Amino acid sequence: MFDRLSSLVVALTLVAIAVILAALAGGDALAIAILAAAGVAAAALVYSALPSPVMAESRADTAPSPAPPPASLLRHPDFALWADQEKEPLLGCDDNIVTLANDAAIRLLGRHIVGADVRTAIRHPAATEWLSGIEGPATPEPINLVDFPRPGQRWTMRIAALSGGQKIIFLADRAAIDAADRMRSDFVANASHELRTPLAAILGYVETLQDMNGDADTATRHRFLSIIEREARRMQQLVIDLLSISRVEADRFRRPTTPVDLTSIVRTTIAQLRDSERPRARDIVAVFDDMPLPMLGDEAQLGQLAHNIISNAMKYGRADTPVTVELIREGQRARLSVRDEGDGIAADHLPRLTERFYRVDEARSRSVGGTGLGLAIVKHISERHQGQLDIESDVGKGTRVSVAFPLASGA
Structure with a gap:
């Protein structure tokens, strides 16, 4: 004043x-x-x-008062809630002391890690060295923890640096990725082996015929040429199956939207097999009527599925025994079943029958012309059409392969 x-x-x-x-x-x-x-x-x-x-x-x-210092992210209740919803292990650290661990981290490392030094909570030499070398807010490259937490396992560890010496550590299980890498490597190796075997036979017999310079008798030449033709057809079928499984895998996330009749598809497949020159074509017995079974599907893939299942039964069933094909309605599902009267398959082999190139008896599979991809293709087609694949077998009696598909709504 x-x-x-x-x-x-x-x-x-x-x-x-x-x-x-x-x-x-x-x-x-x-x-x-x-x-x-x-x-x-x-x-x-x-x-x-x-x-x-x-x-x-x-x-x-x-006059506005100065802004309060920012609250700690690790101590925010919503952050803890979010962390517990994460499926992979997550640790929150303040000056290398674990202040927060989500449920996945506690299941992996134990409840005692909260309040402990993170370098001792994650008991792995590479993790200890990596965490000890972190200075300031720098974000280092992720590292792999081999044989963690048990021998044969591998995890990836990465870090997100926050202000005030706080950081978040993420752990990711590499088991599924490693399994996919091994599957891809095995697939390439098996495909190369399967192609190399008939190719070696073809080249060997061609060279033999060339060395004979026309001295071979007609019977010998005919026998060699028959072997060459058989091995060439085997290579051709393998290439066809490789292309088929590649196409099916590319389409596995796209649900079919085209209305089809499963009864018509199976009947057409049976007619094609009966008209073929296969020695057991007349052993196919169809046990179903002409009642339509409408569903949403890919007609070509469903025909291939039926063809593969019936062909397998023809290959591995005993000669002059029926290959029974059944198609029935079960509520809102249609079940296609194919049963043979063969030697059967031991129970320990059943879970692996849909693996690519897996064979119970390699010598017999090659003698009947199997590529080892037939049931793998069936599995992928079933999954794309939301079908349920079941394989049952009695040693000495035979095998039954069935797939149940959902019918179209209103059918």
Whole structure:
């Protein structure tokens, strides 16, 4: 308040001095009066422009207070809630002390890790060295923890650096990725082997015929050429199956949307097999009527599925025994079943029958022309059509392969 009044007093004093000086100088009375009025008005304006003490105090009271320091992310309740929903192990650390561990991390490492030094909580030499070498907010490259937490397992470890010396550590199980890599490597190796075997036979017999220079008798030449043809057809079938499984895998995430009749597809497949030159074509016995079974599907793939299952039964069933094909309705599902009367398959082989190139008896499979991909293709086609594949077998009695497909709604 003192500053505002002092400014007004100083302004009026200056006005009074100016008026006195003008009067002493013999100025006109009207001019002096105008000068005095202008001085008072200027003083009033200065006074009104200065902030009042009340307003100053009010502004001081309403001035924004400095922002509080940011809250710790690791201690936020929503962060803990999110962390527990993560399927992979996650650790929150403050100056290398574990302050938070989600459920997956506790299952992997134990509940005792909370409050412990992260370098001892993750008991692996590579992890200890990696964590000890981290300085400042830098984010190092992920590392692989081999034989962690048990021999034969592998995990990937990565880190996200936060402010204030805090960090989040993520652990990812590499088992599924490693299995896929092994499967891909095995597939390439097996495919190369399967192609190399008939190719070697073809080249060997061709070279033999060339060395004979026409000296071979007709019977020998015919036998060699028959072997070459058989091995070439085997290679051809293998290439066809490789292309088929590649196409099916490419389509596995696209559900079919085309209405088809499963009864018609199976009947067409049986007719094609009966018209072929296969020695057991007449052993196929169809046990179903012409009742339509509508579903959403890929007609070509469903035909291939039926063809592969029936062909397998023809190959591995005993000669002159029926290959029974059944197609029945079970509520809102249609089940295709194919049963042979062969030697059967031991129970320990059943889970692996749908693996690519897996054979119970390699010598017999090659003698009947199997590529080892037939049931793998059946499995992928079944999965794409939301079908359920079942394989049952009794040693010495035979095998039954069935697939149940969902029917179209309203069928």
